[in-house]
Amino acid sequence: MAGDSLARRLWQLCNLLMATFFGLAAAVQVNDPDAGLWVVIYLVPAALTLLVGLNPSVTENAVWRSLCDLHSAGCIFGTIALACSLVEYTQGNILHEEEGRELFGLVIITIWMSLCRSSAKNPLGGIHLTAAVLVVLFPFVSWLYIYVNKEMRESWPTHCKTVI
Structure with missing residues (x-):
């Protein structure tokens, strides 16, 4: 029982950290030419994830599940489009x-x-x-790597350089 409680608390902490990441990701879009789109892309999972962090049973709610499914489908479509663009260019x-x-x-x-x-x-x-903990760590470790890697930041467009 104590293990279940610890796992539940860790899951909630992971969700609160991811809600923070998604919120920060939305906030740094301010200088981006297509900021409106990306703010929505990050704020929707920020809100959904915050709800899970506060009350994990919210995932059983039909509205929550519908929003999650719809947003995930859009993200999958966007992932495919960006991957094709990256392969080409x-x-x-x-x-x-x-x-x-x-x-x-x-x-x-x-x-x-x-x-x-x-x-x-x-x-x-x-x-x-374990996968959840690794996914939570990935964006924060990536941001730290990018922040200390000045060579990488030098190749960025101006609107990206002024956010960090």
């Missing part, structure tokens, strides 16, 4: 391309929403909880 490291960073954002959203949605039927534990 990228000449170097995809993290140096704005579309590459956007692609990773969509992939993170899709994975996280999938983990949240699956948590309704089975409380996360074991491999799923």
Whole structure:
């Protein structure tokens, strides 16, 4: 029983951290030429994830599930479109391309929403909880890497350089 309680608290903490990440990702879009689109793309999972962090049983709600499914479908469509664009036009490291960073954002959203949605039927534990912790760590470690890697930031468009 204590293990279940610990797993539940860790799952809630992971959701609160991901809600924070999605909120920060929306906030840094302020200088982007297509900021409105990306703010919505990040704020929807921020809100859905915050709800899961506050009350994990919300994933059983039909409205929550419908919003999650609809947003995930849009993210999958966007992921495919960005991946095709990157295959066609990228000449170097995809993290140096704005579309590459956007692609990773969509992939993170899709994975996280999938983990949240699956948590309704089975409380996360074991491999799923480990995956959740790794997904939570990935964007924060990536941001830290990008922040300290000045060479990478130099190749960015001006609107990206002024956000960090």
